Amino acid sequence: MSRYEPAESEELAAFRAEVKAWIATNQPPKPSFKLPLSFLEVESEEQFRYLRAWQRKVYEAGYLGFDVPKEYGGQGVSLDKHRVVAQELARARAPFMVNLIALQWAGPTILAFGTEEQKQRFLPGILSADDIWCQGFSEPGSGSDLASLRAVAVPSEDGYRVTGHKVWTTLAHFAKFMILMARTDPAAGKYAGISYFLFPMDTPGVTIQPLVKMSGEGGFNQVIFDEAPMPKDALLGAEGEGWNIAMATLMFERGAGEGVGRERAAGFVERAGALAALAASTTRDGRPVSEDPVFRDRAVQAWIEAQAMALAAARSEAPALNAERPMALPLMNKLVMSEWAQRLAELGCEVLGPEAALWVGDPHAPDDGDWPRAFMNSFGMTIGGGTSEILRNIIGERVLGLPKSK
Amino acid sequence: MQDVTSLIPPVPHAFGFTTEHALTRQQARRFLEENSPREHARALHDDRLGYDPALYRRVLELGWLGLTLPESYGGAGLDHLHLMLLWEELGRALTPSPLFGALLATHAISLSRHEAHRGRWLPEALSGELIPTFAFGEPKGAWGPRQVSCRAEPKDGAWQLTGVKAHVPFGASATLAVVPAVDHRGEVGLFVLDLPSAGVEREPELSVDSTRRSARLVLSRARVPHDRRLQGDGARIFTQVCTLGYAVLAAEMVGAGEQVLELTRSYATTREQFGRAIGSFQAVKHPIVNMLCQLELARSLSLGAGAALSDSRLIDQPEVAERAARMAKAYGEQMLSHAVQKGVQLHGGFGFTWECDVQLYFKRMLWTRATLGDATHHKAALAAALFA
Ligand SMILES: Cc1cc2nc3c(=O)[nH]c(=O)nc-3n(C[C@H](O)[C@H](O)[C@H](O)COP(=O)(O)OP(=O)(O)OC[C@H]3O[C@@H](n4cnc5c(N)ncnc54)[C@H](O)[C@@H]3O)c2cc1C
Numbered sequence: 001m002s003r004y005e006p007a008e009s010e011e012l013a014a015f016r017a018e019v020k021a022w023i024a025t026n027q028p029p030k031p032s033f034k035l036p037l038s039f040l041e042v043e044s045e046e047q048f049r050y051l052r053a054w055q056r057k058v059y060e061a062g063y064l065g066f067d068v069p070k071e072y073g074g075q076g077v078s079l080d081k082h083r084v085v086a087q088e089l090a091r092a093r094a095p096f097m098v099n100l101i102a103l104q105w106a107g108p109t110i111l112a113f114g115t116e117e118q119k120q121r122f123l124p125g126i127l128s129a130d131d132i133w134c135q136g137f138s139e140p141g142s143g144s145d146l147a148s149l150r151a152v153a154v155p156s157e158d159g160y161r162v163t164g165h166k167v168w169t170t171l172a173h174f175a176k177f178m179i180l181m182a183r184t185d186p187a188a189g190k191y192a193g194i195s196y197f198l199f200p201m202d203t204p205g206v207t208i209q210p211l212v213k214m215s216g217e218g219g220f221n222q223v224i225f226d227e228a229p230m231p232k233d234a235l236l237g238a239e240g241e242g243w244n245i246a247m248a249t250l251m252f253e254r255g256a257g258e259g260v261g262r263e264r265a266a267g268f269v270e271r272a273g274a275l276a277a278l279a280a281s282t283t284r285d286g287r288p289v290s291e292d293p294v295f296r297d298r299a300v301q302a303w304i305e306a307q308a309m310a311l312a313a314a315r316s317e318a319p320a321l322n323a324e325r326p327m328a329l330p331l332m333n334k335l336v337m338s339e340w341a342q343r344l345a346e347l348g349c350e351v352l353g354p355e356a357a358l359w360v361g362d363p364h365a366p367d368d369g370d371w372p373r374a375f376m377n378s379f380g381m382t383i384g385g386g387t388s389e390i391l392r393n394i395i396g397e398r399v400l401g402l403p404k405s406k
Numbered sequence: 407m408q409d410v411t412s413l414i415p416p417v418p419h420a421f422g423f424t425t426e427h428a429l430t431r432q433q434a435r436r437f438l439e440e441n442s443p444r445e446h447a448r449a450l451h452d453d454r455l456g457y458d459p460a461l462y463r464r465v466l467e468l469g470w471l472g473l474t475l476p477e478s479y480g481g482a483g484l485d486h487l488h489l490m491l492l493w494e495e496l497g498r499a500l501t502p503s504p505l506f507g508a509l510l511a512t513h514a515i516s517l518s519r520h521e522a523h524r525g526r527w528l529p530e531a532l533s534g535e536l537i538p539t540f541a542f543g544e545p546k547g548a549w550g551p552r553q554v555s556c557r558a559e560p561k562d563g564a565w566q567l568t569g570v571k572a573h574v575p576f577g578a579s580a581t582l583a584v585v586p587a588v589d590h591r592g593e594v595g596l597f598v599l600d601l602p603s604a605g606v607e608r609e610p611e612l613s614v615d616s617t618r619r620s621a622r623l624v625l626s627r628a629r630v631p632h633d634r635r636l637q638g639d640g641a642r643i644f645t646q647v648c649t650l651g652y653a654v655l656a657a658e659m660v661g662a663g664e665q666v667l668e669l670t671r672s673y674a675t676t677r678e679q680f681g682r683a684i685g686s687f688q689a690v691k692h693p694i695v696n697m698l699c700q701l702e703l704a705r706s707l708s709l710g711a712g713a714a715l716s717d718s719r720l721i722d723q724p725e726v727a728e729r730a731a732r733m734a735k736a737y738g739e740q741m742l743s744h745a746v747q748k749g750v751q752l753h754g755g756f757g758f759t760w761e762c763d764v765q766l767y768f769k770r771m772l773w774t775r776a777t778l779g780d781a782t783h784h785k786a787a788l789a790a791a792l793f794a
Binding site for chain 1: 409410411414417418419421422423425427428492577629671674675682683685686687688691692694695698699702703704705706707709710730736737764782785786789793
């Protein structure tokens with residue numbers, strides 16, 4: 001029988017060792033204050049500064065931007081190196097990249113649709129975390145039905161003036177720019193009248209009001225625009241092309257970009273392992289939870305699914321393996337990953353038994369209350385970026401060709 | 407706490423997938439579409455033998471039994487990713503054939519340390535001169551190397567086997583069986599038994615899945631010549647045979663799930679009620695999407711198991727590939743169980759009929775779950791590693 005030699009190339013293995021060593025010496029110590037669990041809940045100035053400094057450090061060391069060409073401040077495209085960095089950061093449980101909206105969806109959108117000038121101007125600041133980005137798509141009346149949005153960008157002498165109301169805007173309070181969807185032609189059809197802008201936030205007429213999440217944390221806002229001025233070159237693509245560009249952004253956001261599924265899946269097996277460790281160190285009725293057969297079964301289920309997602313992400317690298325349904329894996333990513341993370345977080349709470357009743361800040365709360373916090377915050381991922389229900393509609397219609405739901 | 411990532415195979419880069427693999431899949435699919443449509447499985451429902459010997463001969467000519475066996479014995483010497491892709495197609499087509507038992511038996515024989523064993527039986531099995539099977543099961547749910555109660559006693563320079571083997575794949579028509587039995591030292595040996603043979607009574611079982619026939623072998627001092635015990639650690643070989651079995655059954659379930667998804671998807675786009683296709687109702691659409699998501703995860707695990715079985719880094723750690731295969735079989739069962747249940751339900755009254763093809767896969771699911779350990783079993787085994 002022939003065997004295949006999947007070992008990493010020497011070059012890549014050396015790179016991995018280098019990254020690993022760099023993280024080990026440069027990973028910042030745990031701060032005295034509480035960090036958020038993800039980029040969605042960055043609330044305070046001190047959290048923000050700590051996380052921004054970390055992203056900048058990784059970038060300056062040359063490990064961030066393997067999906068961006070050198071001329072735009074990136075490291076030159078190498079998806080292999082991109083994946084190795086993601087894996088090693090996940091393995092070391094290093095802090096996350098605070099500018100994630102920019103890194104994973106605004107940036108790739110600019111790379112795909114921007115002019116040469118826009119790419120040169122915006123991409124380097126995204127990687128270095130000098131320019132934080134937020135996303136102004138959703139409005140109070142337009143969530144799942146995004147194309148019903150009502151914000152308008154009215155032409156003025158030197159550009160546009162924006163009026164409208166955006167909501168659930170993550171990171172708006174730290175952002176220098178916003179990817180903004182607004183109507184430029186209210187008379188055109190539902191989709192045709194929408195344009196896509198790279199909106200500078202530091203301008204009069206913009207009011208940012210923080211919103212509080214179910215966990216009590218902040219991180220998102222509502223943003224009210226009252227004839228806020230915006231230069232002409234804030235427009236990405238052409239007027240009226242906004243819907244199509246936004247669809248590309250949403251694909252990136254949902255992890256359909258090349259290598260992104262792989263990056264997101266990198267830490268899942270480790271997370272299942274952390275759950276197992278939690279069960280081994282937690283007692284219930286005087287015995288380790290890890291001895292309870294019902295719990296063991298559920299933990300193994302999470303482990304199997306974590307490995308399945310990691311393998312699915314790796315499959316995306318062999319397109320011929322997915323030729324019959326090329327869009328299935330990319331469109332599935334966010335749906336299966338967010339629902340898995342939700343189950344895992346709940347399982348963690350169940351492992352803790354009575355201790356799961358203790359909230360963040362209680363000196364006796366296991367892992368400082370992060371399991372119940374993670375469970376609540378997991379709904380951010382099953383709702384934000386297109387709800388699980390909407391994703392099921394999209395997959396059913398676009399991948400399986402099922403008739404549209406009215 | 408141990409590093410969980412070292413318990414399971416590393417995620418392979420692009421699975422080592424090449425154009426050759428694509429060719430294997432394409433050829434298998436084309437051949438089966440032409441020669442083994444589902445009417446073929448239906449037509450053999452009441453057949454005494456349960457498969458078409460002419461078709462089996464052609465399958466052997468295509469080299470499907472010896473895909474991963476060395477070329478020196480007539481095999482094709484390919485890696486296990488080929489095997490998984492082939493078995494996915496077999497699962498989709500529901501092809502009735504003794505291939506499964508033959509695959510396990512030839513794998514066992516290929517692991518014998520005795521060259522004469524390999525040199526003799528492998529070419530004969532690959533050419534169809536003999537049709538081998540592997541007796542992994544016994545009555546009352548016993549299977550696998552740790553639950554062998556059949557005994558092998560040395561007598562007059564031969565072995566005498568006594569006990570009952572159950573669920574033996576195509577055991578009523580096979581012409582050779584690899585039979586695990588415990589010897590007088592308490593060790594599991596694998597004995598190569600000609601069929602029919604004196605001291606062997608064969609009782610056909612009525613299988614829930616007519617494409618997967620089986621039989622009981624009642625052994626009363628059945629004689630096996632001394633030199634027909636496979637050389638090497640019998641329990642270890644048995645374990646490796648099981649691993650391969652988990653993997654190909656996982657791949658089959660992926661193929662079956664694919665077909666159930668396609669049947670259901672296509673029905674949901676054409677069947678109309680309330681003036682619209684039923685697939686436009688989200689209560690119909692969303693379960694079909696769930697079928698797809700589970701299917702793609704199951705396929706990833708199945709291909710991952712294939713890659714692990716041929717991974718040069720894991721040669722000395724068969725337990726790592728075994729875990730990958732267990733994961734694939736456990737999750738594959740959950741996927742297929744969900745798919746066939748939704749498949750029947752979403753076809754409505756028609757789904758409940760003999761005529762609707764989903765029932766064929768429903769039965770295959772029941773058979774596969776029952777064979778070589780169900781999801782609960784494999785998860786318990788995996789838990790032992792996770793919580794070691
Ligand atoms: C943590 C978090 C961060 C976010 N960050 C941002 C951000 O930075 N920028 C931004 O623009 N937006 C952001 N959002 C907004 C997010 O995109 C929307 O909340 C989401 O698209 C859902 O819209 P909605 O809240 O209006 O819910 P609705 O659309 O009103 O949905 C309510 C319920 O109805 C269901 N539903 C609606 N339509 C259908 C249908 N056709 N079929 C079946 N079910 C349906 C939904 O699935 C949901 O369960 C964020 C949301 C969260 C939770």
